[in-house]
Amino acid sequence: MNTAEILQDGFGRVVESVERTLDGLDEVQLTHRPTADANSIAWLVWHLTRVQDDHLAAAFDVEQVYTTQGFAQQFGECFDHDPSDTGYGHDSQQVAAVRAPAELLQEYLGAVHAQTVALVADVSGDDLDRVVDERWDPPVTLGVRLVSVLDDDLEHAGQAAYLRGIVPA
Template sequence: MTSADVLTDAFERIREVVHEAVDGLGEDELAHRIDKGANSIAWLIWHLTRVQDDHVSEVADVEQVWTARRWYDRFGLSIDARATGYGDRSVDVAVIRAPAELLVGYYDAVHEQTLRFVRKLGDSDLERIVDIRWDPPVTLGVRLVSVISDDLQHAGQAAFVRGVIERTT
């Protein structure tokens, strides 16, 4: 098994959890917040997808799916096209509403772009420095593991919120 295979497997696992968290829910359920300060499933999935799109497109040197394939326009949100959800406040979370098909459509498009990139990587590629703002500088391998970690945490949170919704309705 190569490093590319391991990365591909990890990103495939994220996809499974994303689909399980979203599939079959209506827009109101996706926007449901278990308390006024909590994140909704819609926000969690949108955010993890935006972060993956942002971070992977940067290291792959390609335009983000969000803008290149007009997902920003399809969502029709009153937010900046560069927004990823990082640092969002409760009021910002409430703005993110979308049907399941839109959320998983965008996620799947980002997922495919991510896999096209990681499947081409060799072990030596993972040593490439991609961010010198940190000490030590961030390598491609560390950046991709960071994205995987963040995505799995948010996908798990979305699955948890789904469980709460299913038990209370």
């Protein structure tokens, strides 16, 4: 396997996990929170997709799927939010506000995944050292950003899968 194939496989695993989690869930189940401050499946999936979309678009200097393919507007019909919001730092009320059908969550993830696969298709080991964010010390390289996003996505996908197991039928 080369670098691009490893990255594509990793991001593909996020999609597979989320698809299994979302399968057959209704809005009540998607927004169920076992405690008042817990995240819901809907929030976790929306957030992990927003972070992947936002961070990879910035790293590769392309537009986000969220705005270019109309997802900001579609999600805006489900809950009130700023289209630049990724969910980072959301409080309990903001988490509770995230409501969307499984089909929309899955469609958005699929579109982001398609862009991700295209963006990483030509990434080589040498590309991983390119600095993509100088706001940090040390500056963030493409390799660090890709692993960070993949780690965050898989962690949230696992949390959503866990919630799926305890959500009332």
